[in-house]
Amino acid sequence: MIDLWFVIIAFLWTGYFVLEGFDFGVGMLAPLVGRNAAERRQSLETIGPVWDGNEVWLITAVGAMFAAFPAWYAGVFSSFYLPVTLILVGLIVRGVGLEWRGKVASPRWCDVGIVAGSALPAFLWGAIFADLLFGRPLASLLGGAFTLAVCVLHGAVFLALKTTGPVRRRARSAALAASAVAVPVAVFALSGLGTPPALAAMGALAAATALIWRRREGWAFAATAAAIVLTAPAVFVQLHARPLPGLTLAEAASGAYTLTMLSWIGLITLPFILVYQGWTYWVFRKRVRVGAA
Numbered sequence: 001m002i003d004l005w006f007v008i009i010a011f012l013w014t015g016y017f018v019l020e021g022f023d024f025g026v027g028m029l030a031p032l033v034g035r036n037a038a039e040r041r042q043s044l045e046t047i048g049p050v051w052d053g054n055e056v057w058l059i060t061a062v063g064a065m066f067a068a069f070p071a072w073y074a075g076v077f078s079s080f081y082l083p084v085t086l087i088l089v090g091l092i093v094r095g096v097g098l099e100w101r102g103k104v105a106s107p108r109w110c111d112v113g114i115v116a117g118s119a120l121p122a123f124l125w126g127a128i129f130a131d132l133l134f135g136r137p138l139a140s141l142l143g144g145a146f147t148l149a150v151c152v153l154h155g156a157v158f159l160a161l162k163t164t165g166p167v168r169r170r171a172r173s174a175a176l177a178a179s180a181v182a183v184p185v186a187v188f189a190l191s192g193l194g195t196p197p198a199l200a201a202m203g204a205l206a207a208a209t210a211l212i213w214r215r216r217e218g219w220a221f222a223a224t225a226a227a228i229v230l231t232a233p234a235v236f237v238q239l240h241a242r243p244l245p246g247l248t249l250a251e252a253a254s255g256a257y258t259l260t261m262l263s264w265i266g267l268i269t270l271p272f273i274l275v276y277q278g279w280t281y282w283v284f285r286k287r288v289r290v291g292a293a
Contacts (some may be wrong), residue, residue, distance in 0.1 A: 001247060001259035005068040006240055008266060011063060014232040016057035018225050022049045023153010027094060027118030031111050032171040033159060038290050044098065046162040050267040051098065053277060067262055072252035075244040083124045090120030132239055146189035149182035154224040159206065161217040164289050172212055179209040193234040201230035226266045
């Protein structure tokens, strides 16, 4: 049960980074690829129907940590109290900006909040996980730079996939520019892990660059998503051995009865979450055009 719930938590975190990763990227890029109000609105409408649903993955992942591994949860969120607080502030500010920008006369400050509220979590989550793995300030900065760069690339490819016209062209250019940063940063960040999935993640990012150059946005998005998915086992395999200094996974886990009850709850609820999210993306699968409602 302990290993099962660790895998479930790793899966939830991976889903969060794949889905919120392009949300963060779009939030950071919208003012750059949109030269006027209509184009910025077009960019943000690509994530409008899904961004709040994507955050459910974070809530579920943290809730699962709290229930299945309370000592791990307590150690992580007490050790990183300040960055986690900044992440929460960023997510709140971003949410307010997304909800209010269409309801105010001048959305300038909403756009600033969306950019800042996207960049903060994108950087800080990488810094936190890098610190858990290596415990060094330089590693934390490199981890934050890696997740920030990958989110920008992931979001640029998503924008190119989901928009038309000038925004699509600028998003492709932004993706190529972002890949010039993301690929070398990934080489430095992931080489420290030294595992086959980490090497494959580097290859996936390089493949995404070639695919976006060839205007194959769908496959490029699959490649950036694959890079995130492949990074996850490289990270969580090491955390399985030592989730926190001086703490084993067995010591961090809840009792057998709690894990059994959680398994039944997860067996019932997780399929509904997956089906609902899949249905949402299917309904909003079309490209967003300027002036679309």
